Amino acid sequence: xxxxxxxxxxxxxxxxxxxxxxxxxxxxxxxxxxxxxxxxxxxxxxxxxxxxxxxxxxxxxxxxxxxxxxxxxxxxxxxxxxxxxxxxxxxxxxxxxxxxxxxxxxxxxxxxxxxxxxxxxxxxxxxxxxxxxxxxxxxxxxxxxxxxxxxxxxxxxxxxxxxxxxxxxxxxxxxxxxxxxxxxxxxxxxxxxxxxxxxxxxxxxxxxxxxxxxxxxxxxxxxxxxxxxxxxxxxxxxxxxxxxxxxxxxxxxxxxxxxxxxxxxxxxxxxxxxxxxxxxxxxxxxxxxxxxxxxxxxxxxxxxxxxxxxx
DNA sequence: TAAGATAAGAGGGACAT
DNA sequence: ATGTCAGTCTTATCTTA
Numbered sequence: 581x582x583x584x585x586x587x588x589x590x591x592x593x594x595x596x597x598x599x600x601x602x603x604x605x606x607x608x609x610x611x612x613x614x615x616x617x618x619x620x621x622x623x624x625x626x627x628x629x630x631x632x633x634x635x636x637x638x639x640x641x642x643x644x645x646x647x648x649x650x651x652x653x654x655x656x657x658x659x660x661x662x663x664x665x666x667x668x669x670x671x672x673x674x675x676x677x678x679x680x681x682x683x684x685x686x687x688x689x690x691x692x693x694x695x696x697x698x699x700x701x702x703x704x705x706x707x708x709x710x711x712x713x714x715x716x717x718x719x720x721x722x723x724x725x726x727x728x729x730x731x732x733x734x735x736x737x738x739x740x741x742x743x744x745x746x747x748x749x750x751x752x753x754x755x756x757x758x759x760x761x762x763x764x765x766x767x768x769x770x771x772x773x774x775x776x777x778x779x780x781x782x783x784x785x786x787x788x789x790x791x792x793x794x795x796x797x798x799x800x801x802x803x804x805x806x807x808x809x810x811x812x813x814x815x816x817x818x819x820x821x822x823x824x825x826x827x828x829x830x831x832x833x834x835x836x837x838x839x840x841x842x843x844x845x846x847x848x849x850x851x852x853x854x855x856x857x858x859x860x861x862x863x864x865x866x867x868x869x870x871x872x873x874x875x876x877x878x879x880x881x882x883x884x885x886x887x888x889x890x891x
Numbered sequence: 892t893a894a895g896a897t898a899a900g901a902g903g904g905a906c907a908t
Numbered sequence: 909a910t911g912t913c914a915g916t917c918t919t920a921t922c923t924t925a
Contacts, residue, residue: 782902785902785903789903840915840916841916841917842916842917845916845917863892863893863894864893864894864895865893865894873917873918874917874918874919875893875894876895876896876917876918876919877916877917877918879894879895879896880916880917883895
């Protein structure tokens with residue numbers, strides 16, 4: 581059985597993650613163009629110290645090779661957590677001698693049973709199906725590994741509590757991804773996930789609420805500044821506009837004006853107003869598109885903001 | 892063509908029955 | 909469990925500059 585490495589589009593960059601200080605592998609969110617650390621899942625700020633050195637030193641090629649760690653890491657996102665031993669197809673024994681036909685057929689039988697017992701229980705079969713799907717989801721949504729691990733952890737919990745029965749694997753999985761994103765502060769909307777996973781928005785939302793209650797989750801609220809960053813990057817707005825929008829967002833959030841409003845809608849309209857102030861020609865349509873809300877929402881929010889804050 | 896206005900409808904939370 | 913209500917957002921259509 582081949583267990584491949586992650587097929588996420590890794591980019592080796594000249595950066596090193598400022599949060600976990602360990603990692604120089606990043607994935608880029610194609611939508612928002614945010615750079616995300618593949619180790620800790622944090623979004624990397626644009627202006628950051630550069631250093632692409634590994635955290636260890638190698639004084640010779642030999643040492644270098646011996647110090648780089650290889651092998652399949654253990655992962656919650658494998659039904660056996662990547663720990664299983666698998667009987668291979670050897671035609672030689674441990675000392676390198678060819679093994680005879682009788683032994684080979686015995687090994688073949690053992691191998692068959694070995695494989696059968698590994699995926700024996702319905703739990704295992706369910707997890708295998710789910711994690712295969714998670715693997716595809718990872719590519720579609722460009723999820724960094726820590727989010728994948730979190731998702732797998734949540735899914736396992738749901739499985740343990742027998743919450744999957746009578747519901748679809750994809751629905752629960754999509755909801756788990758959403759929860760994982762929320763927990764790590766990655767601004768992905770239910771809509772993003774619904775579109776990436778071919779699960780209807782309604783079902784993702786329902787599954788999410790179910791998991792939220794059943795697993796007793798405490799969800800951090802979405803940081804509205806993150807939403808600003810996401811929308812601004814996606815719609816290619818200038819840094820200046822972005823900064824001003826963030827300031828406005830801070831004020832608005834403090835006055836609790838944004839309570840109960842869609843944070844993406846707020847972010848979109850604030851960016852719209854900020855870009856007008858800076859003389860950037862940006863249409864409501866463009867910004868609404870980038871935020872995944874309608875023009876009408878942008879208009880209404882913008883109008884409210886103008887009225888209340890006289891911007 | 893972009894922006895504003897208006898209306899109908901969906902879906903979910905709060906609350907009462 | 910079910911119904912109602914206010915508030916939000918979406919979709920669609922029309923008007924205005």
